[in-house]
Amino acid sequence: LAAMNPDICRERENATFNTETLTNMLDGSAEKTRRRREIESLVINDPDFQHDDPNFMSRSERYDAAVKKSSQMIMKLRDYGISDPEEIYFYKRCVHRGFSEPLDLHLGMFLTTLLNQASPTQLDTFFTPAWNLEIVGTYAQTELGHGTHIRKLETTATYDPSTQEFVLNCPTVSSIKWWPGGLGKTSNHAIVLAQLYTLGKCHGLHAFIVPIRCMKTHQPLPGVTVGDIGPKFGFEEVDNGYLKLENVRIPRENMLMKYAQVEPDGSYLKPPSDKLTYGTMVFIRAMIVGESARALSKSCTIAIRYSAVRHQSELRPGEPEPQILDYQAQQYKLFPLLAAAYAFTFVGQYMSDTYHRITGHINQGDFSQLPELHALAAGLKAFTTWTANAGIEVCRMACGGHGYLCCSGLPDIYVTFTPTCTYEGENTVMMLQTARFLVKCYRQAREGQQLSGTVSYLNEQQRLQPQPVSSRPTVVNINDLASLVEAYKLRAAKLVEVAAKSLQGELQRSISQEDAWNNSSIELVRASDAHCHYVVVELFAAKLSEISDTAVHSVLNTLALLYALHGITLNSGDFLQAGLLSVPQLSQITQRIKALLVEIRPNAVALVDSFDYNDEMLNSVLGRYDGNVYESMFEWAKRSPLNRTEVHESYYKYMKPLRSKL
Ligand SMILES: CCCCCCCCCCCCCCCCCCCCCC(=O)SCCNC(=O)CCNC(=O)[C@H](O)C(C)(C)COP(=O)(O)OP(=O)(O)OC[C@H]1O[C@@H](n2cnc3c(N)ncnc32)[C@H](O)[C@@H]1OP(=O)(O)O
Numbered sequence: 001l002a003a004m005n006p007d008i009c010r011e012r013e014n015a016t017f018n019t020e021t022l023t024n025m026l027d028g029s030a031e032k033t034r035r036r037r038e039i040e041s042l043v044i045n046d047p048d049f050q051h052d053d054p055n056f057m058s059r060s061e062r063y064d065a066a067v068k069k070s071s072q073m074i075m076k077l078r079d080y081g082i083s084d085p086e087e088i089y090f091y092k093r094c095v096h097r098g099f100s101e102p103l104d105l106h107l108g109m110f111l112t113t114l115l116n117q118a119s120p121t122q123l124d125t126f127f128t129p130a131w132n133l134e135i136v137g138t139y140a141q142t143e144l145g146h147g148t149h150i151r152k153l154e155t156t157a158t159y160d161p162s163t164q165e166f167v168l169n170c171p172t173v174s175s176i177k178w179w180p181g182g183l184g185k186t187s188n189h190a191i192v193l194a195q196l197y198t199l200g201k202c203h204g205l206h207a208f209i210v211p212i213r214c215m216k217t218h219q220p221l222p223g224v225t226v227g228d229i230g231p232k233f234g235f236e237e238v239d240n241g242y243l244k245l246e247n248v249r250i251p252r253e254n255m256l257m258k259y260a261q262v263e264p265d266g267s268y269l270k271p272p273s274d275k276l277t278y279g280t281m282v283f284i285r286a287m288i289v290g291e292s293a294r295a296l297s298k299s300c301t302i303a304i305r306y307s308a309v310r311h312q313s314e315l316r317p318g319e320p321e322p323q324i325l326d327y328q329a330q331q332y333k334l335f336p337l338l339a340a341a342y343a344f345t346f347v348g349q350y351m352s353d354t355y356h357r358i359t360g361h362i363n364q365g366d367f368s369q370l371p372e373l374h375a376l377a378a379g380l381k382a383f384t385t386w387t388a389n390a391g392i393e394v395c396r397m398a399c400g401g402h403g404y405l406c407c408s409g410l411p412d413i414y415v416t417f418t419p420t421c422t423y424e425g426e427n428t429v430m431m432l433q434t435a436r437f438l439v440k441c442y443r444q445a446r447e448g449q450q451l452s453g454t455v456s457y458l459n460e461q462q463r464l465q466p467q468p469v470s471s472r473p474t475v476v477n478i479n480d481l482a483s484l485v486e487a488y489k490l491r492a493a494k495l496v497e498v499a500a501k502s503l504q505g506e507l508q509r510s511i512s513q514e515d516a517w518n519n520s521s522i523e524l525v526r527a528s529d530a531h532c533h534y535v536v537v538e539l540f541a542a543k544l545s546e547i548s549d550t551a552v553h554s555v556l557n558t559l560a561l562l563y564a565l566h567g568i569t570l571n572s573g574d575f576l577q578a579g580l581l582s583v584p585q586l587s588q589i590t591q592r593i594k595a596l597l598v599e600i601r602p603n604a605v606a607l608v609d610s611f612d613y614n615d616e617m618l619n620s621v622l623g624r625y626d627g628n629v630y631e632s633m634f635e636w637a638k639r640s641p642l643n644r645t646e647v648h649e650s651y652y653k654y655m656k657p658l659r660s661k662l
């Protein structure tokens with residue numbers, strides 16, 4: 001065993017807090033940390049899950065290896081009796097080393113849609129076979145022509161009362177289902193989102209369970225054209241697919257009927273809310289917030305550990321080259337991202353709790369909080385994925401040339417993560433959904449309605465209204481987190497007002513509602529962004545009040561201040577315009593940020609250690625716990641397929657003959 005790199009050892013010795021305490025806090029408790037590690041070690045010590053480097057494999061080999069692992073995973077989960085969704089998720093993530101895999105849609109969306117939208121009888125029929133992987137399903141919503149505007153999806157399901165069946169059709173090229181994960185080769189069923197027609201009338205989008213492949217031979221069923229959509233930017237393990245349905249008949253019982261129903265005679269019973277069909281998307285959006293935290297915390301772990309062992313350039317003449325982590329510019333790149341990774345971890349926990357709480361109410365028949373849940377999940381999904389996506393790339397470049405190597409782990413993190421900005425609701429579109437909610441709340445508040453939840457600050461709008469901005473005192477105390485939360489809140493209130501006024505202005509120019517909306521999109525997206533930013537800062541501050549360990553509290557307080565102040569500098573125009581900040585304060589903030597970087601510096605490595613990614617999960621030569629970067633990079637390069645022979649065959653085929661001709 002090679003010795004630990006001395007630089008990284010020293011970093012750990014200098015930390016001012018206990019990493020294990022912080023890890024426990026991130027997991028929820030010491031017991032939860034223990035259990036997560038136990039599950040991870042089940043995978044890591046399992047010879048069936050030894051990980052071949054996917055960088056040296058073809059796409060088909062990668063798909064093959066992933067299906068093999070997924071099948072074994074299902075067997076083992078059963079053997080170990082792991083059935084808690086969170087624990088399944090730990091196990092799964094570890095098995096696939098953070099890569100997306102062919103069963104994601106089955107586990108994440110097919111089963112979830114069954115659970116939330118199937119009637120009790122349908123659950124009896126479909127859930128157990130799906131749990132046992134006899135039925136392997138996907139979620140087939142997006143079509144070639146439409147991903148965002150799902151009301152315009154063209155696939156139809158027409159009820160035939162004479163046989164009590166639905167007849168499914170993709171009548172046009174643009175109606176071919178396109179993108180669903182696991183559809184291309186893996187699934188034998190799909191939940192298909194289609195326009196329901198019964199007794200000559202269209203009732204909009206509904207979900208249907210459609211068998212697409214023979215349960216014995218896995219051949220496509222009659223009327224079904226299905227396949228893989230081809231190589232992508234990443235997602236190599238996943239067979240995202242296409243699906244064309246031509247007069248495919250399914251029994252009436254295959255329409256998911258917990259809410260909307262079609263009776264045997266074809267009469268239609270409306271659901272209590274037609275947005276319940278969209279429920280699975282809300283679930284995944286809520287989950288993606290936690291994924292943003294994971295992608296960013298992994299990237300920070302790699303970049304910060306590497307920055308602690310990498311030495312470059314001269315800081316002071318004649319002295320040894322410093323660790324690159326000692327450069328202020330390097331700290332300024334990485335520490336705000338580290339702070340964001342912590343912020344998003346807490347936001348992810350909050351989003352997951354909120355989802356489960358409100359879904360509990362929905363299952364009891366109380367739909368009152370559905371709009372807020374949707375607005376929150378949509379906005380925070382967009383806000384956190386945008387930041388994390390950009391942050392991964394910053395981390396990669398902060399590793400210099402070696403960040404461009406696949407063995408750094410960063411390219412894979414990026415290509416796996418970046419589609420979260422698009423899938424499950426394109427980010428701009430999601431921000432506009434949140435804005436729709438915010439503007440509605442703003443109007444309600446102006447009419448004197450009392451708002452609750454994350455938008456309750458809009459109640460204060462009335463109070464703030466008559467005061468001209470310039471006469472309001474500057475509110476920010478830049479050393480006080482509570483004051484910063486207040487500033488973010490007022491900025492959000494201001495930008496929601498700006499958006500609402502823009503809409504109003506457009507409407508006064510006698511433009512239609514829709515055109516007014518389109519002409520105000522920039523303001524609307526900014527309002528949502530400010531709202532989400534406020535929610536994140538607020539949740540980070542709230543988390544601090546739960547921490548009893550003083551050393552951990554102190555270091556997280558520093559991170560929270562950095563997160564809040566850095567966000568202000570990035571959006572200083574808003575804060576200045578709203579009169580929340582003065583110009584001299586802006587340079588004080590820059591000075592304060594510099595001081596915070598210095599404060600964080602000795603704890604930087606310990607702060608990424610606390611995320612507790614073991615090397616197998618991190619899969620990065622640069623982010624290794626022991627810091628022995630160069631040795632392992634050299635070993636990795638030697639395994640490159642191009643190095644299998646000393647002289648590559650191309651030499652004999654092209655170079656040598658060429659030379660004899662010249
Ligand atoms: C648990 C089981 C145990 C098992 C163990 C499990 C272990 C765990 C293992 C897990 C591992 C797997 C990991 C998962 C990996 C997943 C990978 C995912 C891959 C990606 C998948 C996908 O990519 S899959 C396709 C996603 N595709 C979209 O995402 C379309 C976006 N497009 C729209 O979503 C709509 O098109 C859009 C824009 C809203 C307009 O919809 P629209 O036109 O109908 O609506 P309007 O705009 O007119 O709005 C009308 C009113 O509806 C309100 N509203 C709108 N939506 C609402 C909503 N959802 N809820 C409530 N209310 C809603 C709105 O707020 C308005 O309200 P109001 O009228 O009061 O103002």
Ligand SMILES: Cc1cc2nc3c(=O)[nH]c(=O)nc-3n(C[C@H](O)[C@H](O)[C@H](O)COP(=O)(O)OP(=O)(O)OC[C@H]3O[C@@H](n4cnc5c(N)ncnc54)[C@H](O)[C@@H]3O)c2cc1C
Nearest residue numbers: 140141142146147148179180181419422423424425426428
């Ligand atoms: C890796 C991956 C996996 C996927 N898996 C699945 C899956 O399993 N199942 C499934 O059904 N789908 C899946 N999808 C599809 C995904 O859900 C859609 O791509 C996504 O919803 C975006 O829709 P779109 O592609 O139609 O984008 P578009 O809507 O065409 O977006 C293009 C541009 O138009 C803009 N735009 C569109 N509408 C508006 C508007 N109203 N206002 C302002 N701007 C607008 C967008 O902001 C964007 O800039 C997957 C996609 C990817 C990339």
